[in-house]
Amino acid sequence: MGIPVAKIGIVPCSGEALPAGTVCRLACRQVLDKLRPGQTVAICLPLFIAGGEEERGFAARHPTITVDGCEKRCAAKATEMFSGKPVQALLIPDILAKHSMPMPTRLRSFGAEEEAAVRAVADEIAQAVDTAVAQTRTLENQHGAV
Amino acid sequence: MGETPSKQVVVLACSGIGKTWGALARETALELVERVRPGVAKLICLPLLVINDTEARRSVLEHPVITLDGCPKACARKSVEALGKKVEQPLETIQFYTAHRALKPEGVAQLNEAGLKLAQVAANELGSTVDRLAEGEKI
Numbered sequence: 001m002g003i004p005v006a007k008i009g010i011v012p013c014s015g016e017a018l019p020a021g022t023v024c025r026l027a028c029r030q031v032l033d034k035l036r037p038g039q040t041v042a043i044c045l046p047l048f049i050a051g052g053e054e055e056r057g058f059a060a061r062h063p064t065i066t067v068d069g070c071e072k073r074c075a076a077k078a079t080e081m082f083s084g085k086p087v088q089a090l091l092i093p094d095i096l097a098k099h100s101m102p103m104p105t106r107l108r109s110f111g112a113e114e115e116a117a118v119r120a121v122a123d124e125i126a127q128a129v130d131t132a133v134a135q136t137r138t139l140e141n142q143h144g145a146v
Numbered sequence: 147m148g149e150t151p152s153k154q155v156v157v158l159a160c161s162g163i164g165k166t167w168g169a170l171a172r173e174t175a176l177e178l179v180e181r182v183r184p185g186v187a188k189l190i191c192l193p194l195l196v197i198n199d200t201e202a203r204r205s206v207l208e209h210p211v212i213t214l215d216g217c218p219k220a221c222a223r224k225s226v227e228a229l230g231k232k233v234e235q236p237l238e239t240i241q242f243y244t245a246h247r248a249l250k251p252e253g254v255a256q257l258n259e260a261g262l263k264l265a266q267v268a269a270n271e272l273g274s275t276v277d278r279l280a281e282g283e284k285i
Contacts, residue, residue, distance in 0.1 A: 014161040015191035016172055025163055025172075029255040032163075042163045045193045046221030049228055074193035081197070107176055 006136040008036075008129050009064040011043045011086070013075040019104040020069030020092045023114065027121035028067055035126040039133060045075055048082040059083035063132045065090065067125060087135065088128040095124045154188045155279045156209045158226065160216040160239075161192050163254070168216030170239040170251050170261055170268075175214055177269030183276045187212075195225040203229060210234040210279035212272065235275055235285050242268040 012028040015021025032040050043064070047055040060083040066075035067090045076089035096103055096117055104114045159175035162168020179189045188209070194202035206226055212235040213222035223236040242264055243251065251261030275285060 012161075012163055013191070013193050014163055015193060016159050016161065016175060017189040017191045021191060026255055028163060033255070044162055044164065044168075044221065046161050046196055046225055047219065049196055050219050050221035050224035072194065072197070072199060074191065074197045074199075078193065078196045107180065108173070 006039070006133045006140075007062050008040050008132045008136075009043045009059050009062050010040050010125065010129075011045055011059070011064055011066045011075045011079050013045060013066075013068045013070075013073075015069045015074070017107075018069045019107055019114075022107055022110070023092055023104055023117050023121055024067050024069045026110070026118045027125060030118065030122035031125045031129065035122055036129045040129055045078055048078050056083050063087040063136055065125060065128045065132060067121070068092065087132045090121075090124060090128060092121055095121050153280045153282065154186060154209050155183075155276045156205055156211045157187050157189050157214070158192050158195075158206075158211060158222040159189070159214045160222050162216040162221075165216055166251050166254055166257070166261065167239045169254050169257050170242070170265055171214040171216045171222075173257055173262065173265035174239065174242070174268045174272070177265050178212075178272055178276065181266075182269045182273045186280050187276050192222055192225060195229070207231055212275065212279070213237065214239060234279055239268070242271075 010028050012024045014025045032042055043059055064079055064086040065088045066079050066086045068075045069092050079086050099120045101117050104117055157175050157178055160168045160171040175189055179187045190202050211226055211233050213233050215222045215238050223233050226233050246267055249260045249264035251264050252258045
């Protein structure tokens with residue numbers, strides 16, 4: 001019998017009007033589909049308002065990682081408002097600055113430079129997932145699995 | 147020289163990250179604001195309404211709004227209605243496919259060729275809606 005895998009909620013801002021919103025969306029999809037499939041679940045941010053208890057409940061019961069494209073930090077703020085404090089609140093400008101990468105200027109039709117930014121952000125999210133999973137297992141070991 | 151439209155029209159697209167129809171909403175919105183009606187159709191990040199951002203809320207309340215939703219949960223439309231405003235033109239992207247069944251969208255992170263074409267066609271068709279709303283007409 002395998003060890004149960006903690007599910008981590010990924011809350012992307014997906015900002016439609018910002019190039020960093022596109023980076024956010026694509027990076028989160030890479031994590032969900034390729035880097036940490038099975039460990040992560042996407043949470044649509046606007047469902048906090050339009051959805052029901054299901055979305056809010058998941059985010060309240062599971063660790064969440066928010067990914068924001070700008071300083072308005074919609075994902076982090078909304079998650080905290082409606083469900084609870086995220087275990088990590090990532091900000092794309094900070095991640096790209098850390099990697100000395102420029103902020104993308106296109107909303108779509110990404111080229112090599114933007115794809116590199118997507119990969120850097122995806123790697124950062126994956127690391128945050130690993131940390132959140134490790135913390136969850138430690139807590140479960142201390143207090144017993146829920 | 148053409149006349150300057152009297153108003154901007156706000157476009158709000160579903161932020162759906164998990165479904166093809168959400169990706170189609172986003173692509174259609176981008177086609178509309180970047181290619182079909184740049185300067186008139188104005189894209190606003192939907193998550194700004196979730197956090198009740200003052201500037202985004204003002205834009206939505208002061209301008210006609212088109213919402214493009216990817217599923218019946220209708221996040222974009224409901225986010226506007228939560229502000230006490232009725233959306234001038236609420237749409238679900240599956241409507242575009244129903245009208246153009248030869249263009250079946252697939253993919254989430256990246257739409258297939260048919261999906262990209264469908265977004266172009268849908269945005270072209272929405273151009274006249276934007277014009278009418280910008281001139282203050284009711285739809």
